[in-house]
Amino acid sequence: MNMLEQQITSLAKAAVKALYDVEADDSQIQIQKTRPEFEGNITLVVFPFVKVARKAPAQVAAEIGERMMADGSRLIAKYNAVQGFLNLSISDAFWVEQLLSIDADANYGRFDRPITNQQSPITNAAKPLMMVEYSSPNTNKPLHLGHVRNNLLGYSIAKIQEANGWKVVKTNIVNDRGIHICKSMLAWLKYGNGETPESSGKKGDHLIGDYYVRFDKEYKKQIAELMSQGVDEERAKKEAPLMLEAQEMLRKWENNDPEVRALWAKMNEWVYAGFDETYQRMGVSFDKIYYESNTYLEGKSEVEKGLATGQFYRREDGSVWADLTKDGLDEKLLLRSDGTSVYMTQDIGTAKLRFQDYPIDKMVYVVGNEQEYHFKVLSILLDRLGFPFGKELVHFSYGMVELPNGKMKSREGTVVDADDLMEKMISDAREISKDKVNTLQGITEDEANEIARKVGLGALKYFILKVDPRKNMLFNPAESIDFNGNTGPFIQYTYARIQSVLRKAETERVSGLEVSGLEDKELALIQRLCEYPSAVRAAGEEFSPAILCNYAYALACDFNSFYHDLSILNEPDAKKKSLRLLLSANVAKVLRSAFELLGIEMPERM
């Protein structure tokens, strides 16, 4: 709730108390923005009091309005009642005061602490700690469009929660072991001729990804070969020599075979270097990285502990299970009969290490919605094993990214590679700005490239973040490079234009402010600026960068409408002019702040 809402709330409560002798609680005070077709800025919905008043809604609204204006004459300039809606016009002086306080607040839209119901009292620290896990790549192939949504959401959520007063640790769990890695390694050994990122000029992750694809190709050949000899498909898949070799390699890995381990380490290094490049390009980062090869053994020992305390049980074949039927779920495997760990076991181990490393109040996993069941189970298991954050863990589940021609399928070659995509966006941005040469006059080649980078990536990021995370989304490459409409570049352009106005005005003297006679467009902008803190709060509570996107778009639209109708630099009245400059500067400030929470850079000119 912002300053204005607080004041209106207390005025409304006092009025209701005086008129009807009832104590209104906060849920009954419903405040909303006045619809543009009515006069006023802010509206109190009086329906909740109609019953106690025993009068017609419009009459109740009028009564309350009269009373509120009498009590708060400095705040409320006038009112009108339409049915059960009490529309209040706030005094210009108040708005200008708000604008000045926004301008003076360097941390506008940032909070010192989370709102209480988000706070988990585990560590009782002054600033509670939230760990956000995202990205979580496998090391056998490069990042694709699905990871892009994951990374952008994860990074943005971390920034948003920081603004909401959490201490945030961004983390990544790298799935660096398992049969999929062995497939790449094997293909590299058999068909690679010692190819390295240096010798091939390929990024490490792409190089390894190519061998993963190569494995699949050769493997399929072998299956076809076997089937032509009369072997049935299922057996052919199991008995293809390549698969047997890969499995043998995995066993060697688990037994610490020095050669296999050395190759594994070398190839993983290549992949990490490639990932780092991609992350850096994308503008995301991590504070702490965990590797599955380090955490899976921890998980095993936790499961053993749970076995000892009777939380889990062992079957005759040696496999270990958790019985979750009491929680309405089924039974879940934790250790295979050969004693090796599964996905769940590794996540338990990772959680344990993390909890040792940090005083975590809240753990957030940014993982696709196809794993909802997994995290439901993980939450229960961690709770049973005595991890305080287990029950509270948040699976920030997001929907899949689809392409216009259907789903992404790596086998069918319809994946969109993250590196390629970013390059494409940047080069498209450069193409488009070339058409508008006049806007780029006086800009050097380097500056133009930098602008294209910010705009291209901004287009991509905004396009993905503006969609409600829970929903599956359609990524249309053609549409994403359209810089009109509700897009990142549109907002960046608004920002850049304000910067340009401010640069031109810099030399001019600012003298006092106009505190009365605010025009509608000015007032609408100030009011919009006042809404920013609650947008940040809502984005944090809902785990939704989309809320910030929509806010930023609305603000940019408001500014454009303002800019279209009212002149700034040509305004003859010096006081009015300085008000408008101040207003513009704060719009730029809030847009920049919002985009920072989205992980999108703002170009100073474009």
Next chain:
RNA sequence: GGCCCCGUAGCUCAAUUGAAUAGAGUGUCAGAUUCCGGUUCUGAAGGUUCUGGGUUUGAGCCCCAGCGGGGUCACCA
């Protein structure tokens, strides 16, 4: 089949906590504009919010049933 998520303009998406006539962009159509059927601007049309019930002063939002789409129910990760 059980459980979870989604269903809003032709398309892509919005709509604080249940509130007034459900909004943008894009596409379509009309007009203006220009080096251009391509750019920009103005305007218009476009909706039974999947269907049917229920709760209430009031439902896109909450509840029940159904329909449609997706996900998930592995000794894969």
